Every structure is written in C-alpha cells, then in structure tokens.
Amino acid sequence: DTAVSQTPKYLVTQMGNDKSIKCEQNLGHDTMYWYKQDSKKFLKIMFSYNNKELIINETVPNRFSPKSPDKAHLNLHINSLELGDSAVYFCASSQVEGRAFFGQGTRLTVV
Amino acid sequence: GQQLNQSPQSMFIQEGEDVSMNCTSSSIFNTWLWYKQDPGEGPVLLIALYKAGELTSNGRLTAQFGITRKDSFLNISASIPSDVGIYFCAGRAGGSNYKLTFGKGTLLTVNP
Numbered sequence: 001d002t003a004v005s006q007t008p009k010y011l012v013t014q015m016g017n018d019k020s021i022k023c024e025q026n027l028g029h030d031t032m033y034w035y036k037q038d039s040k041k042f043l044k045i046m047f048s049y050n051n052k053e054l055i056i057n058e059t060v061p062n063r064f065s066p067k068s069p070d071k072a073h074l075n076l077h078i079n080s081l082e083l084g085d086s087a088v089y090f091c092a093s094s095q096v097e098g099r100a101f102f103g104q105g106t107r108l109t110v111v
Numbered sequence: 112g113q114q115l116n117q118s119p120q121s122m123f124i125q126e127g128e129d130v131s132m133n134c135t136s137s138s139i140f141n142t143w144l145w146y147k148q149d150p151g152e153g154p155v156l157l158i159a160l161y162k163a164g165e166l167t168s169n170g171r172l173t174a175q176f177g178i179t180r181k182d183s184f185l186n187i188s189a190s191i192p193s194d195v196g197i198y199f200c201a202g203r204a205g206g207s208n209y210k211l212t213f214g215k216g217t218l219l220t221v222n223p
Contacts (some may be wrong), residue, residue: 004153031209041197043154043213056210090153098142098203100211102153 023091117214134200141205
C-alpha cells in the first residue's frame with residue numbers, strides 16, 4: 001500500500017483556471033506538508049498542518065489554499081492559475097521527530 | 112531564515128568509486144535527514160540523524176551529524192549505476208518547529 005498518495009500525478013491546465021490536488025497518508029502521522037519543487041529541483045515548503053491545524057504558512061500567494069479535513073488528508077486548491085505556478089508539488093507527512101515521507105508528486109503545467 | 116548550503120552541486124563518477132557530499136547550515140539543527148530522488152518520483156528517505164556526532168549507516172551509505180550541529184555529510188561507497196539521482200540534505204531546528212529546510216541537491220551521475 002502506498003504510504004503517501006497524491007492525485008493527480010499530472011495536471012495540465014490553462015491560465016486562470018482553478019484546480020485542486022489531493023493527498024492522503026496511511027502512516028498515522030499527525031503532520032502533513034505541501035512542498036513545491038521548481039525547475040531547478042529546489043524543494044521549498046509551502047504549508048504544514050498538524051492535527052488539522054495550520055502550523056506553517058510560508059510566503060505563498062493567497063491563491064493557494066490548503067485544506068485538511070482530517071489528519072490523514074491534506075488538499076491544495078489553487079485559484080486563478082498562472083504560468084509561474086508550473087512546478088512539481090509534493091505532499092509529505094511526518095511524526096514529531098521530523099522524518100518526512102513524500103508522495104510521488106503532482107506535475108502541474110499551466111499553459 | 113535558515114539556509115542550507117549543499118555541495119557539490121553535481122558529481123560525475125565511475126562505477127565503483129566512493130563519493131561524498133555535505134551540507135552546512137547557518138543555524139543549528141536538531142535533525143538531519145538525507146533523501147534521494149529518482150526522476151519522476153518523490154524524495155525517498157535514506158538516513159535520519161538525531162544527535163550531534165551520530166554516525167549512521169544504511170548499506171553502502173554512511174551519514175554523520177556534525178558535532179557543531181551545523182553540518183552533515185553523506186558518503187556512498189563502491190557506487191553502482193542505480194545510485195544515480197539527486198541527493199538532498201534536509202534539516203529541522205527541533206522543538207515545535209516542524210519545518211524541514213532542504214539543500215539544493217547534489218546530482219550524482221555514475222558511469223558504468
């Protein structure tokens with residue numbers, strides 16, 4: 001069974017559209033994250049939730065809105081997509097000690 | 112904010128060679144993690160380090176948590192073609208800070 005699974009794996013959409021990426025973890029972890037990986041492979045944290053509470057909110061445009069319905073799920077909704085939003089978005093989860101486990105990523109392409 | 116300097120940016124080696132990469136931080140970390148990312152996949156955790164001075168192995172991989180708590184290195188011995196990928200270090204300050212800060216990665220290429 002996949003520990004951290006995110007859907008879709010690929011997402012191609014036009015500028016201005018709204019899209020969502022879903023993430024689920026079956027590891028029983030309390031903390032979940034969204035990371036963005038740019039074309040240079042740099043991984044930058046966007047958000048983190050601990051037990052459904054937002055604990056990390058980096059400098060991210062407010063077009064990006066995370067939502068955690070329960071501690072096993074963390075979704076990312078993006079409004080009014082822009083060309084610069086094209087990247088790979090990774091979901092991850094961890095327990096307190098910080099060993100984060102990543103999903104396979106969602107490659108978002110905005111055209 | 113916290114910054115991690117990871118070096119080298121890329122390495123091009125022959126199969127069988129040993130390789131070393133390292134990360135340095137501008138601030139203290141309580142946890143150091145090393146990940147490998149294959150093309151089209153998410154980062155996979157290789158080694159986790161929790162104590163200053165700790166030396167941990169995972170097969171041909173060995174990593175150490177620097178005694179200053181501001182650095183860590185990863186060694187790969189007797190490299191094989193499937194070691195190809197991007198290796199990332201990541202650090203966490205600890206306490207209630209859940210944030211993992213990543214280095215910019217080391218791209219490893221292994222010539223058979």
